[in-house]
């Protein structure tokens with residue numbers, strides 16, 4: 001499991017650890033790891049010796065880390081120039097170390113710092129770290145832009161400056177890095193868009209914070225293969241189709257029978273023993289998947305299921321509304337997606353005794369919360385938590401980083417690491433509903449079903465897109481599910 005802690009927790013752990021280690025030790029650990037990562041990055045170009053390194057230096061310890069790392073690179077023969085954005089407040093020890101190693105320090109008033117950045121092989125972004133508030137200040141903006149436009153490798157120190165460490169929001173200008181070297185633990189902003197997009201590849205440097213973080217719940221978790229393998233419902237000798245779970249799918253309409261086919265396609269390959277389909281798309285479903293158990297009539301007359309999926313392609317007529325109400329009145333877990341989300345009654349969801357999973361994209365989440373879509377996209381973490389709290393349900397917010405929040409406060413939000421933008425294709429959300437519903441029917445808790453569902457879905461899309469990447473259609477994602485399972489279990 002990859003985890004990320006809030007700034008408050010990081011600060012508390014740092015204080016506890018600092019009391020036990022010599023002064024400055026943590027910064028030296030950070031700088032050593034940072035310099036090694038930079039040397040590595042330069043190694044793939046011309047190497048450290050004679051490389052042109054520019055250190056963008058702010059007023060705090062983030063700049064201190066960058067200056068000490070610059071000193072280490074200077075000792076190995078790099079030409080290192082620190083551009084001091086707040087000369088009076090630049091980290092004294094770091095500055096002295098850089099100068100002693102043969103590096104120099106300048107200010108944007110003395111030199112054309114933008115030109116320096118343009119000529120650099122590597123730019124270290126030590127403007128601001130976890131002490132930052134808001135976007136970059138005006139003086140730093142041209143330098144960040146120059147770094148992006150140059151052919152230099154841009155390495156962010158702890159965080160890309162200008163992004164919010166706790167929320168993943170980017171309110172204003174921010175550095176765009178090729179790589180972020182972060183210390184002690186991941187910060188939520190490194191894993192959640194839009195901030196995560198600014199971070200590039202992530203490297204975590206161990207500075208010994210682990211024991212002081214243990215015992216505090218992280219803000220975010222990202223499942224990895226081993227975690228998912230332990231949660232996948234694998235049949236054993238005692239299993240039969242009913243014990244593996246039956247998932248009911250209420251999806252599709254005369255107008256959109258394809259949504260039914262795609263949701264069933266996901267459900268059939270995600271672990272339940274059988275799939276029941278209820279709705280007007282039965283013919284299309286059976287033509288594609290003869291193993292589906294179809295029925296006409298209301299969902300509650302369809303026979304026993306262990307979980308329902310309701311909503312994809314359902315439309316919003318009276319039949320659709322009745323189907324949503326019927327399913328929500330059941331005492332088994334229910335996943336509500338797409339059109340189903342428009343037909344929801346918040347109080348009905350809140351009063352359910354079995355689990356409910358809501359799977360909106362940003363636009364649907366915005367409608368459920370009564371805010372603008374752009375606000376949801378800008379502050380995904382905040383809105384997925386609000387959605388879960390408001391509906392007393394597990395919320396899975398789809399998009400560039402898919403997030404899963406539980407209604408209980410204090411439970412870490414799960415962020416899906418397997419997503420790929422090849423998934424941005426019509427109908428792929430229907431497949432995700434089927435997968436996640438199937439996992440619910442197989443007995444996974446709502447939060448696990450949603451996060452394992454998103455993981456399998458993203459991985460299947462990657463498998464389908466292939467190592468180089470190529471367009472995939474939603475049914476390709478469903479067809480690639482067995483490959484993703486095998487990859488996780490091997």
Ligand SMILES: NC(=O)C1=CN([C@@H]2O[C@H](COP(=O)(O)OP(=O)(O)OC[C@H]3O[C@@H](n4cnc5c(N)ncnc54)[C@H](OP(=O)(O)O)[C@@H]3O)[C@@H](O)[C@H]2O)[C@@H](O)CC1
Nearest residue numbers: 014026027060061062128129130131132133134135137158
């Ligand atoms: N935690 C750990 O275990 C370890 C942490 N370590 C390192 O320390 C870093 C945190 O250092 P920190 O506390 O000195 O804060 P930091 O981010 O340098 O900001 C300082 C000042 O910047 C300013 N400022 C604010 N917003 C701004 C903006 N948008 N744009 C520009 N400037 C802005 C504001 O000062 P002001 O100018 O307002 O006086 C603020 O006070 C951390 O990220 C990591 O790199 C490691 O050494 C090892 C162990």
Ligand SMILES: Nc1ncnc2c1ncn2[C@@H]1O[C@H](COP(=O)(O)OP(=O)(O)O)[C@@H](O)[C@H]1O
Nearest residue numbers: 361398399400420421423424426427428429430
């Ligand atoms: N830029 C992106 N990067 C990664 N995944 C994405 C991106 N855009 C969309 N997705 C994923 O694609 C799926 C689209 O689902 P949805 O919006 O419901 O579409 P549809 O209704 O057409 O099925 C979701 O799983 C979502 O997380």
Ligand SMILES: [K+]
Nearest residue numbers: 125128157159
């Ligand atoms: K930084």
